[in-house]
Amino acid sequence: MIAVWKHELSNYFHSLTAYIFSAFLLALVGLGAMLYNIQSAVANFEYVLSFVSLGFVVMIPIVTMRVVAEERKQKTDQLLYSLPLKTTHIILGKYLALLVVYLAPLLIISFYPLIFAQFGEVYLPTSFGSLFAFFMMGAALLAVGIFISSLTENTGFAAGIAISVILLNYYSVTLAEYVSSTSLGSAIAFAGIAAVLGFVVRYVTKHNRLAYGVAVALCLAVLGVYALDRSKFEGLLPDIMTKLSLFERFYKFVNGVFDLTAIIYYITVIVFFLFLSVQSLEKRRYN
Amino acid sequence: MIRVEHLTKYYGDVMALNDLSFEIDEGHVYGFLGANGAGKSTTMNIMTGCLSATDGKVSIDGYDIFEKPEKAKKLMGYLPELPPLYMNETPAEYLRFVGEAKGLKGAELKRQVEEVMEQTNIGGIKNRLISALSKGYRQRVGIAQALLGNPKVIILDEPTVGLDPIQIIEIRDLIGQLGENHTVILSSHILSEVQAICEKVLIIAQGKLVAFDTPRNLEKLMLSSNQVSFTAEASVDEASEIMERMEFAEEYQVEKREDDAVNIFVKTDSANVRDICRQIFFAFADQGNAIIEMEAKKANLEDVFIELTEGSGVEE
Ligand SMILES: Nc1ncnc2c1ncn2[C@@H]1O[C@H](COP(=O)(O)OP(=O)(O)OP(=O)(O)O)[C@@H](O)[C@H]1O
Numbered sequence A: 001m002i003a004v005w006k007h008e009l010s011n012y013f014h015s016l017t018a019y020i021f022s023a024f025l026l027a028l029v030g031l032g033a034m035l036y037n038i039q040s041a042v043a044n045f046e047y048v049l050s051f052v053s054l055g056f057v058v059m060i061p062i063v064t065m066r067v068v069a070e071e072r073k074q075k076t077d078q079l080l081y082s083l084p085l086k087t088t089h090i091i092l093g094k095y096l097a098l099l100v101v102y103l104a105p106l107l108i109i110s111f112y113p114l115i116f117a118q119f120g121e122v123y124l125p126t127s128f129g130s131l132f133a134f135f136m137m138g139a140a141l142l143a144v145g146i147f148i149s150s151l152t153e154n155t156g157f158a159a160g161i162a163i164s165v166i167l168l169n170y171y172s173v174t175l176a177e178y179v180s181s182t183s184l185g186s187a188i189a190f191a192g193i194a195a196v197l198g199f200v201v202r203y204v205t206k207h208n209r210l211a212y213g214v215a216v217a218l219c220l221a222v223l224g225v226y227a228l229d230r231s232k233f234e235g236l237l238p239d240i241m242t243k244l245s246l247f248e249r250f251y252k253f254v255n256g257v258f259d260l261t262a263i264i265y266y267i268t269v270i271v272f273f274l275f276l277s278v279q280s281l282e283k284r285r286y287n
Numbered sequence B: 001m002i003r004v005e006h007l008t009k010y011y012g013d014v015m016a017l018n019d020l021s022f023e024i025d026e027g028h029v030y031g032f033l034g035a036n037g038a039g040k041s042t043t044m045n046i047m048t049g050c051l052s053a054t055d056g057k058v059s060i061d062g063y064d065i066f067e068k069p070e071k072a073k074k075l076m077g078y079l080p081e082l083p084p085l086y087m088n089e090t091p092a093e094y095l096r097f098v099g100e101a102k103g104l105k106g107a108e109l110k111r112q113v114e115e116v117m118e119q120t121n122i123g124g125i126k127n128r129l130i131s132a133l134s135k136g137y138r139q140r141v142g143i144a145q146a147l148l149g150n151p152k153v154i155i156l157d158e159p160t161v162g163l164d165p166i167q168i169i170e171i172r173d174l175i176g177q178l179g180e181n182h183t184v185i186l187s188s189h190i191l192s193e194v195q196a197i198c199e200k201v202l203i204i205a206q207g208k209l210v211a212f213d214t215p216r217n218l219e220k221l222m223l224s225s226n227q228v229s230f231t232a233e234a235s236v237d238e239a240s241e242i243m244e245r246m247e248f249a250e251e252y253q254v255e256k257r258e259d260d261a262v263n264i265f266v267k268t269d270s271a272n273v274r275d276i277c278r279q280i281f282f283a284f285a286d287q288g289n290a291i292i293e294m295e296a297k298k299a300n301l302e303d304v305f306i307e308l309t310e311g312s313g314v315e316e
């Protein structure tokens, strides 16, 4: 695991990816600080972070798109498979290297609130609480990015999917207001999601019957629940969309609440997507 | 050392390996021979843990590759068909990573990296980017990678493909040296190569093992196909008449040429080809027909290969 970690790190710092990422993040934070803290003379550093969080839509895919996809393209995944390494360790090594790349600019950023505190009243607990949540949210998105990268050998494709997924997640709360909250609307949406899941299963496992089975079973379950008690679906879709949003949970910190459930949610997302990435890498051996 | 038992592999509906079993002993150079698509790479990928099998078992020194993958993989170095290299790294960086991943550290890591670079003769280019290296040097870096960690078994998938003749000879020499204290398994479709460097040959066709023996024994298998071909100044009728009188000639063919001569091919199962050549020579000389060219051809591995692989093709 340490070998993979070191290798990835030297890769990021060799290929400028790490510098581009840091520069981008620092530039965004600088811009935010100028807009909020200096121009509008607000002392709340957390507003800057909330402004910067939209930048994840681009920054995360930039660093994660190649993580696994590039190995596949260059056929170096075969080397990883033949080395005496556990797949879990490969993914963890890669993930931890990404965390370091992400943490480096954050360490610099963590001085900002302290600097601002020199010039006025800054409520540091909220600033640092938000910074921590910002780190956790980014860490969760990195895990999502690794998983997306593990699905394909086309880095452009990986970046495209990652951008759409993060963007969708970013706007999911706004979208939630527009989606139908009637039970029929929710039920139809869930049937659609079941179909999409079926496609994903088919893409990952290349197993037609399993995929159709999953899709049909889920659709039947939706239909069954709908037939039995349609009130269960009342407002369910917008509810779930709001709950799934990584960004929405982050805004709580910005508003000064240290929300432990959000941290647990981020950790769950990290573990879940790293687990999926391991499965996806492992799957390749079973093609 | 290595045991492969009833290995079967399907890619979707395509069967690549069909109940393949063999056993490999320590300290020899083994050649893995087969036509394109015979299943050589598939077998090697499964043996090295890069691919799952649909059915069957592989064990290395008693460690099952599916159950104890880390232990088993430590005993093997593998060069896949396409050398798995990071193009944006130098050989030195690349080898350091592979060495670390194989569990080497500190001074030992340094020593082994130096050693394999010397063995594969890549010291001179160790600080150039791999993307800037020629195919031959990339192949060497790939082999160097397989040698790290001093594994007992070295598995090379078509190590000389795409190299120029001088590089081929150098790589073959290297494989010969490795064979002195490692078990080496290499795949190839070049028969002369396998004949030259391998002590034992496995031939597979359509995912099945069709032969497993020394190159010499495999040739003996084919003794019946000893051939003599010659050119004589004679008409077709004259030549046929002389040939009819020779009882050793089981099967022969007379072919007219542009000039006043004929080409004749004789197949015999007699082991003494030289004696046969003499008999033919005098028979034609007695009739006043000059033999202007004569060649005795012994069966070689190529014939064995073609016969065995074609044989199983008919079966399908
Ligand atoms: N990833 C794959 N998906 C589907 N079929 C495959 C895959 N890899 C190999 N095959 C099929 O499996 C069979 C064996 O392939 P394999 O690569 O093992 O042959 P080979 O002996 O190494 O051939 P070559 O000499 O061309 O390298 C072939 O029929 C091939 O088409």
Ligand SMILES: [Mg+2]
Pocket: B040, B041, B042, B081, B157
């Ligand atoms: Mg092959």
